[in-house]
Amino acid sequence: MGNKNKPTGLGLLFDEHAQAGRSTRFHLSRPFDIAPGAGSEFSVAGLAELVQETSGLLYEAGARPGDRVAIAKDNHWDYLLLACAASRFGALPVLIAGGLPAQTLGTVLKRADAQLFVTTADILRSADEQGVDLKSLVPRTVTVGAALPGTVALDDLRGARTPKVFTTASFEPMVATHTSGTTGVPKLVVHSVDTVLGHLGRTESLRFPIVAMKRSDTVATATPFNHMRMITWSTGTLKLEPKDALLLADARPATAERMFAQRKPTYLEALPATYIGWQELAGKRPELYGDVRLYVSTFDAIHPPTVRRFLHASKRRFPAWLQGWGQSETGPMTFRLLTRRALAAKGDRHPTTRDVGRPIPGFTGMKVVDPATMKPVPNGKPGVLLTRTDGRCIGYLGEQRRWQDKARGKWWNTGDYGLRTAAGAFRLLDREVDVIPGMSCIELEDVLADRLPQLLEAAVIGIPGQLPLPVVSTQDGTLDEAEWKRATADLPALGAPRVLPLEEIPRTSTGKVRRVELRERLLGEETYGTGRWT
Template sequence: MSLKKNPSGLGLLFDEQAQAGRSTLFHLSRPFDIAPEVGTELSVPALAGLVEEMSAALYEAGARAGDRVAIAKDNHWDYLILACAASRFGALPVLVAGSLPPATLGTVLKRAEAQVLVTTEGILARAAEAGVDLKSLAPRTVTVGSAASGTVALEELRGAAKPRVHKSASYEPMVATHTSGTTGVPKLVVHSVDTVLGHLGRTESLRFPIVAMKRSDIVATATPYNHMRMITWSTGTLKLEPKDAMVLADADPATAERMFAKRRPTYLEGLPAAYIGWQDLAERRSELFADVRLFVSTFDAVHPPTVRRFLNASRRRFPSWLQGWGQSETGPMTFRLLTRKAMEAKGDRHPTTRDVGRPIPGFTSMKVVDPATMKPVPNGTPGVLFTRTDGRCIGYLGEPQRWREKAKGKWWNTGDWGVRSASGNFRLLDREVDVIPGMSCIELEDVLADRLPELIEAAVIGIPGKEPLPVLSTKDGTLDEAAWRRATADLPPLGTPMVIPLEEMPRTSTGKVRRVELRERLLGEETFGTGRWT
């Protein structure tokens, strides 16, 4: 098998990197759900062998080239193993978070129109309790772990004959994953070899100064492994070949403490929600983060106090925080490096992490347009953000018209509301559907987090005719009225804050606050924005 500049597809991702002699050792926080016997330390050749074995199992289950294989299980990196396994014989893997609410999960799987569904007995049972029969959404259901009635256990399929490797054209559908779903039911985003491995994966595989992994690095990640980010992270990690890679199947602080006590990471990536959960750990055992030279956050911006806390926990002379802004449909669009100096509290409404930096040179272009005319607006004027990138997805499963509404020539309507500065930086203001005229809700949330140390999470929501409502979660479930008045004295008028437990803040599978759901629950369905491009 000859090596190529880019992998020929997911099916041979690990084979090609094993052939290239990659020496990274992967350390799992717990064994794979699909093969617990392989343990928690795996080489690249071992991972390639597991992909081949799982490919045979899925083929034995009845999936064939051109079919769709939906995977909805508990979070772990074996999502990628199963995705590669299905892709290996020409099927389209559709990766869905098993943690989605049953009704939402049922809707997403119905759109997937899969021939085979891979899930767990527990997910099937939870859905059934809610009146959703997931087994009816695919001709055959395979369960990881214990078999449920009307399904076949994955273990029973192992040891089957290995199917022939199928090579699809680079522009054909290769994988489908779903969006975070902050504005409703997640969309199933379809990517090809060209868009993911040929473009998005390439951005991860170049040895950019500071931000790229080094061979001496000990990298760690805690992320939703059904997401597109998992594929690009894995591609970059395999190609850049760090010494060790730690894969955390969950963001539990106890898991992070156990893993980082064995190997202190030098390159750490996590969801904003993961970093929030690790804050106490960073204070109690700061030595676990002492060697980190680069923190990476994706999916959403992190509040300034959180960034500050982790940068201060590192004992490196110049640690950095890489904040990327992107979407499932496009991959990364802009990035910004945050330093201790950049995050110093200034006493006013800044710094804010909503400045998402500049487009990635040579990879993306950005513009701000008027939502009514779709024409570019001057610097400093808010509008809808558009991006142009070769990493743009090729469609939405089950919703082709929705994709066409957002694809305008070579440009992509992100549905985000923002502004471009004279220097070329972009600042996110809100999602277009969440906009409140004259303010940025997410910027106010940064300010509140900086001024109220007891604050864990905040969401400012609003509808026409009412003052914006701050919905807050605090450490002890209370809010000091005098502290609130001081914190908001120079801010736009806000309604009386509502304090709710953190667990009642509706979130997506990637930890983002579901603002639409929160607004409809507390205020009603009317909005300032159009919501056309959610």
């Protein structure tokens, strides 16, 4: 089944771990969309069998070695199973969030240049209503669930034989997933066996103190399953073999309440936006989070009050919060552990959460450069952040020139703006395209969230010639003027706040605020930053 010391690819991921006798039990918040009758609990061996069966379905649908198979469906862990199934016979899976706007989904699908599209009837109908015929962009379309004219239902392919395993070279494309898309249409990031399983997955598989999963853990995750993060999380989970793994297909508090009441997590990962949505539940039923020893958040900045609330919900003596900073193109670059003590001070002008820690020893290197000259700047001076890692992606589907613009030898331009402290840690300030001279927007947003308890969201945006505009959402849709003045008295000059309902603040599939769209809608298209490396 391949060299046990060297990963062979996604296609045999579950086979190899089943052969190794992994004992983790996987518990789903609802049955898989690709196997609705198979229940919501799986062994590793059962998952391997389902991947083999699904591989036959995709092959029967017409996909062949070397083809690209685009997948856009409802959020669930079977994204990974479909990716493994396609990869098993040598196809390249391209994972796309099913919730993307129709026009964006159509653009991403064109860039994917896929021979087979796996989706749902609801996504196709919704796109049709918005004037986008997704079926016309690919030769063949398979639907998970009910079929539509011009498509084949996955269920109608049951009974197909399992195709022969086809293993590609470790440096060749293995999978493509897309970025969050905060600055526009998401980029399709291509990774190989070497970059994901050989490097990024290895960072998840080492038994680092505190941050690594333990065999006694009940791990839980509530993230976008189409994202690269899910591949590295799954790789680490299979290797480290925790007792139980809970997979939440949605971020609804009711789903978390039901799942955590049955099995309390000890190791919990979710999007920052999901943690925000769970805050009321953590206040109402803190016992659900009472056993958590480690919280993990990636994808986006997280506000201090949110971290504080969940750390205090845990009954552990020393619970920790692992704040990771990374990108789809590079995987994790730095990390930092936050504790109750680190978050004790409230309303600080420079919140703890803005320091994203140090590069991962032996895995990543970091430097700060002047955006005009690309030469290194001294500690304490802001600049564009570059990283060096063996986990760097190998390209962008349909946009290879864009990839080349960001690759500088072995270094990668993250497009993020920040600085290195005298102690060697890194402080994230903003995306380069979102920069406002003399301040950090995301830092101000943390301060506002800490000082105004009724705040649900804050986004500071700006264009040249105007004061920065704070866009906020509150619990009751109002904002007290006196409280605002007190909260902002020591902050840089800001314009009058704009209060918007939470649902009117545009977000990506990973819960990030789409700042470019918000800025263009409320202020205009001009920016301080260049946007060259978005």
